[in-house]
Amino acid sequence: MSASVLSLYRRITRWPAGHWIFSRLVCFRAPYFATIAPRFVALAPGRCEVRIRDRRRVHNHIGTVHAIALCNLAELSAGVMTDATIPADMRWIPKGMSVEYLKKAVGTMHGIATPELATPVPDGGHEWPVRVEVVDSADETVFRARVLMWVSPRKRD
Template identity: 75%
Template sequence: MSASLLSMYQRITRWPAGHWLFSRAVCFRAPYFSTISPRFVALEPGRCEVHIRDRRRVHNHIGTVHAIALCNLAELSAGVMTEVTIPAGMRWIPKGMAVEYLAKAVGTMHAVATPEIAPVESAEGYEWPVVVRVSDPAGKDVFQARISMWLSPRTRH
């Protein structure tokens, strides 16, 4: 498990504006995700929660949250959850993602990423499925993703 990322989250989020600061730090490391202006609201091994506000920059032509913004939200929350959950001797990369659009995405979106199974230390690479559910302000699921993470042993140089 990436103790450094989790401990950074736990330390920074005690401060005023700490969730915002942590979110900015993650986006500094992975700049593409700044396009959705995410806000991490909870992080622990096996669970990551992220919000994105309803704003024009994430809208599509009909005024709802764009499908790709939802995919970015899913990949971000799944990736950070994976980083703080897997054994220290393992590394990860997304291998594939299947998505379902369940309803119009209107309002602030709330993503929750959780693994389907517990990760294990392994000498071989393997697929590790993560589910991300995204809900609207009323708590209705509007989007769901199943992301296959490829876990493999860290190589030593």
């Protein structure tokens, strides 16, 4: 997205259907995430919440939410949270992700991304871990991810 993702979220979500519009804009910028039809629920520095509905297109062969759909939810929420949290003169890219599948993922999934460390400062590139917890409609954790972001100063032209 951009350094202004948080201000865009705050502005658009005041409108009727604003969360839906913001979610579509994110998917327009990063089209692959449209495969899970995400809905942003909350965004603030240090926190991003995204839901995906239980639909056939995110199911696996046993009728539960597919592992990769959960990974997409984790990467999306971690990335947008990072974008909304780091200073505007920094950039980020996912460097790696470790995941835990804790139970069958059935129903609507709610991903919550939070940083494990304080907000990075633009002092050179370094790793910044983000924790993502995905809960089902009963508020039981079904999946956990640790997304390792590489954050670094933006290159000046």
